[in-house]
Amino acid sequence: xxxxxxxxxxxxxxxxxxxxxxxxxxxxxxxxxxxxxxxxxxxxxxxxxxxxxxxxxxxxxxxxxxxxxxxxxxxxxxxxxxxxxxxxxxxxxxxxxxxxxxxxxxxxxxxxxxxxxxxxxxxxxxxxxxxxxxxxxxxxxxxxxxxxxxxxxxxxxxxxxxxxxxxxxxxxxxxxxxxxx
Numbered sequence: 532x533x534x535x536x537x538x539x540x541x542x543x544x545x546x547x548x549x550x551x552x553x554x555x556x557x558x559x560x561x562x563x564x565x566x567x568x569x570x571x572x573x574x575x576x577x578x579x580x581x582x583x584x585x586x587x588x589x590x591x592x593x594x595x596x597x598x599x600x601x602x603x604x605x606x607x608x609x610x611x612x613x614x615x616x617x618x619x620x621x622x623x624x625x626x627x628x629x630x631x632x633x634x635x636x637x638x639x640x641x642x643x644x645x646x647x648x649x650x651x652x653x654x655x656x657x658x659x660x661x662x663x664x665x666x667x668x669x670x671x672x673x674x675x676x677x678x679x680x681x682x683x684x685x686x687x688x689x690x691x692x693x694x695x696x697x698x699x700x701x702x703x704x705x706x707x708x709x710x711x712x
Contacts, residue, residue: 593688
């Protein structure tokens, strides 16, 4: 009700666009992310390292989370509930091999694209499907954010950067498992 009053809207107008205030929070966060994603894509087009962009972008989202912890907690809960219900957001389609295809202006879409570009330029292994790499990277990001959101220990950007760099080190191009592995 407070949101509707502050925005000088009728309740029906609000609920036409959002089923709940939590959905509004998700939309607001996605609007903020959209601007950051656009900036990353521009830097990528100008030749920046995809892996450096990935680490920097994820750290930037960590800064935003630290600056807006209550907002971030509400969004995290809403997205977790959506995930649990099997609803991953507008525009997400089931792809081949039980993978998800994400819109390019989404967080997972950007992560997928940066990993794919890193493979193309030889920064990380090209012998592994991008979806499989994203399946390793995304949980590391989400776990670090969840841990920080509900414990708030230390610097989230530093935690994200440390974990991503550790994971990326194992994914670097030229590293291959030994025959005994």
